[in-house]
Each structure stands twice: as structure tokens, then as C-alpha cells.
Amino acid sequence: MTDLDRLSAYDYALPPELIAHEPAERRDASRLMLVDRAAGAIRHETFPALVDQFRPGDCLILNDTRVLPAKLHGFRTATGGKWDGLFLREDSPGRWILIGQTRGRLQEGETLDLVSSDPAVATPLRVTLAERRDGGEWLAEPHSTDSFLSLLDRYGAVPLPPYIERAEERAEDRERYQTRFARHPGSVAAPTAGLHFTDDVLAAIRAKGIEIGYVTLHVGLGTFRPVSAEQLADHAMHSEWCGLPEETSALIQRTRAAEGRVVAVGTTSVRTLESAAAAQNVDAGELAPWSGDTRLFIRPPYRFRVVDAMLTNFHLPKSTLIVLVCARAGYDLTMQAYREAVENRYRFFSYGDAMFIQ
Incomplete structure (x- = not known):
């Protein structure tokens, strides 16, 4: 039996050539793995198929932080x-x-x-x-x-991740390492699950009657710091500021009342929503506006108060991000998904492909 409290449980073998050093030609040209928790099933699509995964009454939550030329x-x-x-x-x-x-x-x-x-x-x-x-x-x-x-x-220049080696900044980096909905400057790394969205994909989601809300989490230094403790309980998360505005908390309350799902884009949106709920000690139906610093480390076992489904990229081995994904999708299904991603030559990390967990 795997000890999920140990960092070594979240390791996997990744061929270096699968690390994406360049963005896809188009934002929505990335691949999309669909992970069904209830059925324990995995399917392979392309990113525009995300639109078909929404159900009536669902809402979509995006992180609108803007990356600084830091x-x-x-x-x-x-x-x-x-x-x-x-x-x-x-x-x-x-x-x-x-x-x-x-x-x-x-x-x-x-x-x-x-x-x-x-x-x-x-x-x-x-x-x-x-x-x-x-x-x-x-x-x-x-x-x-x-x-x-x-x-x-x-x-300043765009703070691309260290594994994306650039002799100097390219003109296109400032646009491609930024989401289409970035508004509030403050991050030193992009909320990368949001990079896949185009204006057309967002319009198609809205056309299905899906409301879109925004949170803000300014991605900080913790993004670049590896987990050094073997016991996850010994790892101290770096503090990051996040905020849940009134219009988004109201949207989430309406969604829960209508028995819809809260679909969060990226681990940053997930941590913002769950941090707000934890700070208020409430579930989604009572969620109020909130802002503050968070050190929330989501790891198995974890009871999600707000998030029902999430979109995320494929993360570094032994990172807090893959630990969060395991908490949402389940450890065995997550590791199976990562094995299939490697076998099917998915692109990994910030400029890589995406996974939708529902």
C-alpha cells in the first residue's frame, strides 16, 4: 500500500523530450485528457472538447492574475x-x-x-x-x-520557468505566457491551465449558458521552490495572496443552489476557492467574499468544500501541484493518467497539454 504522506509516492518517470519548451501553435491546439472519477475512465481529446463537458447550471472559475515582467x-x-x-x-x-x-x-x-x-x-x-x-x-x-x-x-523580462531556456526574451513571450483574461498584475508565474483558452472557446462556453467568474491568486516564489521534506506534513507552503470577489461568491452560491458544478481552472483557482471556504468554515452554498494570504496545502485525504471539477496541466514529479491533483482525482487514477500521458506523448508542464477532472 502506498504511503500518501510521503513525497516519494508522487514521483513518476518523465522522458525529457516531453517537456514543452514552446507553446502550441494555437492556444487551443493542445490536447485534453478527460478523467472521469466516478467511472475511473480516461479519454483523449483536444482542448475544444472541454466545451462539451459542461452541464446546465455549471459555472467556470478563472484566475485573472497578470504575470509581471519580473x-x-x-x-x-x-x-x-x-x-x-x-x-x-x-x-x-x-x-x-x-x-x-x-x-x-x-x-x-x-x-x-x-x-x-x-x-x-x-x-x-x-x-x-x-x-x-x-x-x-x-x-x-x-x-x-x-x-x-x-x-x-x-x-524586466517574462519570468519563464527555469526549464524553458531562453538566451533572451522573445517579443511573443509577453503575450503567450499570459492568459487572455489576465487583469490584475502581481504574479511571477502564469496560472498555466488558463493559457489554453481562446476568446472563441470562452464564447462557446458562454453560449451554452455557462456563467464565468473570476478569482485572483498572485503566483509567488513557491512555484520555483521544490518540496524538500519527505513527509508532506513537514512541508511549509510559501504564502500567496488571493481574493474571491463578491460577484464570484454570489455566482458560486447560485450554482450550488441550482445543483450545478463549480469548475475551477488551475490549481491556483482551486486553492483560492478552498482557502476562502476554509477561512470562513463554510461550504460553497454559504461562500462569502474573502481575500488574504494563503498557505493551504491540499493533499490526500482532503474534503473539497467548493470545487467539483477542475482543469489543470501536467505537473512536475514530486511537486505540491501533483499532490493536489491526487487529492482531487484520487491517487491511483491520477498516476494512471500520468502513465497514459507519457505513453501517448502528451506535452508536459507550463506550455504543455491539459487534463480535465470531473
């Missing part, structure tokens, strides 16, 4: 040593939280000169490292009164 490159002012890092968030106006790497040990009070990949931006942005924080983070102060969004737009 990847930064520069040099230590004093030594000229190379520095590469990420903007994580604005702590307060004019005070950033950064993480990065360089040779040697950075000192409080030291400055960095951030450079742009845009030849039109010739002057570096100087940043003072004001305070060392836990987890390798720095409180930094840019020498500019411009907004952080304006500065990142000039000096």
Missing part, C-alpha cells in the same frame, strides 16, 4: 559582478522585495544596477539593498519615483 538582470555596482533575480512584490511604495543570485555575499547597503534588454533603455536602474530578509529575500529601494509597474515594464 525577471531582472544587472550587476553589482561596486564589483561589476553579474546578478540575476526576480521581483516578488512591492512591500510598500518605493520598496521592493527581490530575490537573486550572484557570486559572493551581498551586503546591506550595497547597490545593484539593473539593465534592460531594450536598446532604447540605455540608463541602468540603480537599486539599494536595504535589508536582508528570510528565505534569501531582500528589501530593495529603486532610485526612481516611477511606479513599479512602469519600471518592470522597462527593465
Whole structure:
């Protein structure tokens, strides 16, 4: 019997050539695995077939976070040593939280000169490292009164996952590593299950009478950090901000009253909805607006209060994301689905194919 409390249970063999380094030619050209929990059945389709999976009364919940051009490159002012890092968030106006790497040990009070990949931006942005924080983070102060969004737009690049190797940012990256419905800037990684949706697919879903609601979860540093503890109970999730607006909580209440299903797109939407329910200690029919930081780690066994079905991509072995999928679909069915995905040459990870669990 598999010990589902151990990280090693969530490993699988993935041929490296199945990792998608480029997006599909069209967003909706990806493949779609349909996983039926009740029947224990798996079918293989293409993404537009998702439209046919909705039932009258269902609703669709999307994460409308917008990915920041958060990847930064520069040099230590004093030594000229190379520095590469990420903007994580604005702590307060004019005070950033950064993480990065360089040779040697950075000192409080030291400055960095951030450079742009845009030849039109010739002057570096100087940043003072004001305070060392836990987890390798720095409180930094840019020498500019411009907004952080304006500065990142000039000096930042798309924070593609580390396994997608790019010598430099491509013009199309800023559009393709962003959902069509992204509105609220704040993420350092895309909610990748949403990348498959085109305006036509969303219109087809609405044409079936399916209402669409939005939540926001700003994907943070935890996306890049592997699970280091073998016992899942010992793993501390990185905090991420999320919010459930009033119109979406009202939609979910209507959906539950009509005996429809709440269909969540991506693990980020799932965690937002379940975090809101856990914070209020209610189920979907009583869910009220909510916002706050979440460290919710969904792992087997877990009772879902809100989410009835979910769309997700294929995730890294031994990640918190595949653990969440196992909690939703069941361990044995999830691992069978991953074996079939490998056998059928599905594309994996951020730019890969999708799985619909119902």
C-alpha cells in the first residue's frame, strides 16, 4: 500500500523530450485528457472538447492574475559582478522585495544596477539593498519615483520557468505566457491551465449558458521552490495572496443552489476557492467574499468544500501541484493518467497539454 504522506509516492518517470519548451501553435491546439472519477475512465481529446463537458447550471472559475515582467538582470555596482533575480512584490511604495543570485555575499547597503534588454533603455536602474530578509529575500529601494509597474515594464523580462531556456526574451513571450483574461498584475508565474483558452472557446462556453467568474491568486516564489521534506506534513507552503470577489461568491452560491458544478481552472483557482471556504468554515452554498494570504496545502485525504471539477496541466514529479491533483482525482487514477500521458506523448508542464477532472 502506498504511503500518501510521503513525497516519494508522487514521483513518476518523465522522458525529457516531453517537456514543452514552446507553446502550441494555437492556444487551443493542445490536447485534453478527460478523467472521469466516478467511472475511473480516461479519454483523449483536444482542448475544444472541454466545451462539451459542461452541464446546465455549471459555472467556470478563472484566475485573472497578470504575470509581471519580473525577471531582472544587472550587476553589482561596486564589483561589476553579474546578478540575476526576480521581483516578488512591492512591500510598500518605493520598496521592493527581490530575490537573486550572484557570486559572493551581498551586503546591506550595497547597490545593484539593473539593465534592460531594450536598446532604447540605455540608463541602468540603480537599486539599494536595504535589508536582508528570510528565505534569501531582500528589501530593495529603486532610485526612481516611477511606479513599479512602469519600471518592470522597462527593465524586466517574462519570468519563464527555469526549464524553458531562453538566451533572451522573445517579443511573443509577453503575450503567450499570459492568459487572455489576465487583469490584475502581481504574479511571477502564469496560472498555466488558463493559457489554453481562446476568446472563441470562452464564447462557446458562454453560449451554452455557462456563467464565468473570476478569482485572483498572485503566483509567488513557491512555484520555483521544490518540496524538500519527505513527509508532506513537514512541508511549509510559501504564502500567496488571493481574493474571491463578491460577484464570484454570489455566482458560486447560485450554482450550488441550482445543483450545478463549480469548475475551477488551475490549481491556483482551486486553492483560492478552498482557502476562502476554509477561512470562513463554510461550504460553497454559504461562500462569502474573502481575500488574504494563503498557505493551504491540499493533499490526500482532503474534503473539497467548493470545487467539483477542475482543469489543470501536467505537473512536475514530486511537486505540491501533483499532490493536489491526487487529492482531487484520487491517487491511483491520477498516476494512471500520468502513465497514459507519457505513453501517448502528451506535452508536459507550463506550455504543455491539459487534463480535465470531473
